[in-house]
Amino acid sequence: SSELTQDSAVSVALGQTVTIRCQGDSLRTYSANWYQQKPGQAPVLLIYNKNIRPSGIPDRFSGSASGSTGSLTISGAQADDEADYYCNSRDSSASHVRIFGGGTRLTVL
Amino acid sequence: QVQLQESGPGLVQPSETLSLICSVSGGSTSYSRYHWAWIRQSPGKGLQWIANVLYNGNTYYNPSLKSRALASIDTSKNDFFLRLTSVTAADTAIYFCARGIGSGSYPFDNWGRGTLVTVSS
Numbered sequence: 001s002s003e004l005t006q007d008s009a010v011s012v013a014l015g016q017t018v019t020i021r022c023q024g025d026s027l028r029t030y031s032a033n034w035y036q037q038k039p040g041q042a043p044v045l046l047i048y049n050k051n052i053r054p055s056g057i058p059d060r061f062s063g064s065a066s067g068s069t070g071s072l073t074i075s076g077a078q079a080d081d082e083a084d085y086y087c088n089s090r091d092s093s094a095s096h097v098r099i100f101g102g103g104t105r106l107t108v109l
Numbered sequence: 110q111v112q113l114q115e116s117g118p119g120l121v122q123p124s125e126t127l128s129l130i131c132s133v134s135g136g137s138t139s140y141s142r143y144h145w146a147w148i149r150q151s152p153g154k155g156l157q158w159i160a161n162v163l164y165n166g167n168t169y170y171n172p173s174l175k176s177r178a179l180a181s182i183d184t185s186k187n188d189f190f191l192r193l194t195s196v197t198a199a200d201t202a203i204y205f206c207a208r209g210i211g212s213g214s215y216p217f218d219n220w221g222r223g224t225l226v227t228v229s230s
Binding site for chain 1: 171
């Protein structure tokens with residue numbers, strides 16, 4: 001099956017912009033979804049269909065894609081954005097299979 | 110707003126079978142546009158998709174778990190289920206159930222809070 005690769009950790013200064021990337025061959029075919037997970041909580045869907053935010057998700061979160069890379073950008077990072085971020089997509093070698101990236105721990109300085 | 114709630118034993122003996130239930134409220138498991146998923150997270154680790162089950166009972170599995178996992182659904186009760194056989198310590202994890210959208214980028218848009226399952230004698 002295919003894999004999605006994410007940087008294990010990223011940091012950003014309060015109020016600055018940060019981009020978290022997800023790389024994998026499946027993303028040439030399928031869009032990435034992005035989730036935020038805080039300690040002790042379930043993941044929350046942030047972005048789907050490339051750049052759609054579910055109701056209630058702040059507009060400082062945005063998504064984009066290029067080739068085999070999907071990106072999540074947080075514009076004006078807040079302290080509350082400190083969390084783990086996961087990408088996921090369908091597996092291009094088996095479309096019914098779902099795959100997740102390993103997650104990126106975001107620290108807001 | 111749909112809500113999902115996992116239930117099951119917190120402790121399972123090695124080599125035994127893990128059985129979980131996800132109870133869905135505020136929405137119907139009979140709608141064809143949704144997939145119903147099991148996802149787990151080992152302590153301190155990332156997310157691993159286990160299986161999807163559809164309203165009609167069709168199932169799809171993570172190839173690495175396919176030989177041991179069995180997902181099913183009871184739309185009359187609005188519940189879906191996971192059985193995982195021959196468990197080992199490596200199956201210790203928080204198990205989440207989630208609703209998946211069956212179109213577009215196929216996101217998981219609603220999640221249960223998760224239930225911790227420990228495999229230990």
